[in-house]
Every structure is written in C-alpha cells, then in structure tokens.
Amino acid sequence: MISRYTVALALLLPLSxxxxxxxxxxxxxxxxxxxxxxxxxxxxxxxTTRKPFLRSKLFRATIVPAVLIxxxxxxxxxxxxxxxxxxxxxxxxxxxxGPHTRVDDYLQFAPxxxxxxxxxxxxxxxxxxxxxGLVILKGEAIMLASVFTVKRLTKIERPNGGASTAFPSGxxxxxxxxxxxxxTELRDKSQWYGIGAYSIATSVAVLRMVNDKHWxxxxxxxxxxxxxxxxxxxxxxxxxxxRKPIGRDVSMVPMWSPAGGTGLSLTWRPK
Numbered sequence: 368m369i370s371r372y373t374v375a376l377a378l379l380l381p382l383s384x385x386x387x388x389x390x391x392x393x394x395x396x397x398x399x400x401x402x403x404x405x406x407x408x409x410x411x412x413x414x415t416t417r418k419p420f421l422r423s424k425l426f427r428a429t430i431v432p433a434v435l436i437x438x439x440x441x442x443x444x445x446x447x448x449x450x451x452x453x454x455x456x457x458x459x460x461x462x463x464x465g466p467h468t469r470v471d472d473y474l475q476f477a478p479x480x481x482x483x484x485x486x487x488x489x490x491x492x493x494x495x496x497x498x499x500g501l502v503i504l505k506g507e508a509i510m511l512a513s514v515f516t517v518k519r520l521t522k523i524e525r526p527n528g529g530a531s532t533a534f535p536s537g538x539x540x541x542x543x544x545x546x547x548x549x550x551t552e553l554r555d556k557s558q559w560y561g562i563g564a565y566s567i568a569t570s571v572a573v574l575r576m577v578n579d580k581h582w583x584x585x586x587x588x589x590x591x592x593x594x595x596x597x598x599x600x601x602x603x604x605x606x607x608x609x610r611k612p613i614g615r616d617v618s619m620v621p622m623w624s625p626a627g628g629t630g631l632s633l634t635w636r637p638k
Contacts, residue, residue, distance in 0.1 A: 428602055432595035439535065439588030443523065451582035455526055458576050465527070465579030471571050475538045478545035478564040479503075485553060485560060492552040498604070503548060506600035510544050514592050527579040536581045536589030542568035543593030551601060568593070 420426055441447045442454075486492060492499055514537050523534040546568040550561030572586035581589075 424602060428598035429595065432591040432598070435591030435594070436535075436588045439584040439586075439591065441584075442587070443534065443582070443584045449583075451584045454576065454583035455579075459579075462577050465577055467578055468574065469578075471538055471574035471578065474567060474574070475542040475571050476545065477567045478542065478549045481560070481564055481567070482545075482549045482552065490553065490556055493555060494552065499552065502600050502604055505604065506544050506548060506596045509599055510540050510593060510596035513596065514540050514589070517588075517592075523582075523585075525580060526582055529580075533581055534585050534588060535592050536572070536575050536585040538575055539568070539572045539581070539586045539589030540593035540596070542571040543590045544596050545593075547594050547597035548600075551597065 442449065442451050444450065445452045482492075486496075494502065514535055517535060518532045518537075521534045522531040524531045525533040543565075546561070546564035549564035553560035568590070572590060575581040575586055576583060
C-alpha cells in the first residue's frame with residue numbers, strides 16, 4: 368500500500384530536479400574581451416578623473432621657472448630686498464669693473480658638448496637621436512622667441528651702458544636650456560650629468576654679471592626662460608604620448624677613399 372508520503376515525494380522529486388536539468392542543458396557563453404582600447408586607459412581609472420593641478424605635469428614644469436623669473440623681475444634696478452644695483456656693487460668690489468673674459472660666450476653651449484660626449488661614449492639617452500634632435504630644435508625656438516620678444520618689450524639698459532637689451536640674459540637662457548636637456552636625457556643613468564651641466568650654466572650666469580654685461584635680474588630671469596623652454600619642448604613633443612621611436616642607431620662619421628676623396632657616411636639602423 369502506497370502511503371500518502373510516498374506520493375508526495377514522487378511529485379516533489381521532478382520539481383526539484385527540473386531547474387538543475389535546465390541549467391545543465393543551457394550552454395554558457397562568454398563575450399570576447401575587448402582589446403581595442405586596452406592601451407587607452409591601462410590603470411582602469413575613469414577617463415574623466417584628473418590629477419590635482421599641484422600634481423600635474425604643467426605645474427611641475429613651470430613652478431621652478433616661475434620662481435626664477437619672478438625673483439628676477441622683483442630685483443630690476445633698485446627694487447627688492449637685494450636689488451640688482453646692490454648685487455652689481457658687491458661684484459665690482461670683489462672682482463673690479465668688467466669685462467674680464469669672453470669664456471662665457473663659448474661656455475653657454477658647453478652642456479651640449481657634454482651631452483654629445485656622453486652619447487659617443489655609449490651611454491643611451493632617454494630619447495633616440497632623432498627625437499632628441501627635435502626636442503633641442505623645439506627648445507631653441509621657444510627660448511629664442513621668448514627671450515628676444517621680452518628684450519624688445521622691456522628695453523632695459525645693460526650695466527655697462529650698452530644696448531637696451533639686458534632683460535633677460537640670452538647667454539644664461541641658452542646655458543640653462545642646454546643643461547635642462549642634459550638633465551632630462553641622462554638623469555636615469557646618473558644625476559651627476561645634470562649636476563655638471565647646471566654647474567656650467569650657473570658659471571655662465573655669474574660670468575655675465577662679473578663681465579658687467581647683465582644685471583642680477585637678467586640672469587635669474589634668463590635661467591627661468593631657459594628651463595621653461597626645455598620643459599615646454601618635452602611636454603609638447605609627440606614622443607611623450609607613446610609614438611614609437613624612429614631609430615636609435617644613427618651615426619655620422621667622416622670617410623675617405625682613393626677614388627672619391629673625403630666625405631661623410633650616414634648610417635641609420637632603425638629598431
């Protein structure tokens with residue numbers, strides 16, 4: 368005799384097995400991973416998220432030049448706690464009235480020679496040769512345009528009574544532009560490369576005052592313009608946003624042959 372409990376179990380058993388059987392019969396499908404945009408947001412953060420201004424690249428690139436240029440402006444002529452007039456009087460008492468030497472005319476390009484020597488020695492720079500050359504050209508263009516524009520606008524007379532093109536110092540701007548590029552390109556290898564380059568640039572600034580060619584305000588502002596030009600050249604360079612290097616192994620050497628005489632050999636081995 369079949370009890371009523373047996374009939375109840377017989378009715379409930381198919382009901383309990385039905386969802387499991389249905390689940391087992393439906394195949395699971397997974398959508399393929401979207402790899403078309405995997406390099407656009409590698410950290411997974413929202414694209415609308417922005418860093419605070421004080422931590423942005425633009426702020427870090429402009430804060431030091433802004434301080435140097437601002438201090439230079441604050442000491443023009445007799446202004447400031449330690450004015451350009453005060454600095455010139457102290458320099459003349461220490462070294463006598465200038466000029467003393469013309470070495471600063473050549474020393475302003477010395478950081479570039481340091482960079483070239485290090486590269487010839489086999490030390491790899493941050494950028495390949497082509498992109499490094501483009502950064503240098505862009506930095507030079509920014510520096511020359513900004514410095515000579517400000518010279519024409521300010522028309523400050525040089526301390527030796529020369530032309531009214533004192534502010535800012537072009538020699539100092541050139542030296543600090545080159546030093547900033549050396550530091551940026553080689554700082555991953557050794558900080559001493561940048562220390563040497565900035566020491567040369569500082570020597571140029573001091574010599575411009577010792578030779579009575581520039582005021583204190585001129586050299587501080589010139590240093591700011593040089594550093595700012597280098598930073599803007601790097602920030603605006605396309606290689607910063609992931610463009611593949613054009614090639615690192617670019618070299619140019621002199622050559623001679625009995626049939627063709629002297630000439631130059633250009634070698635390019637792109638990677």
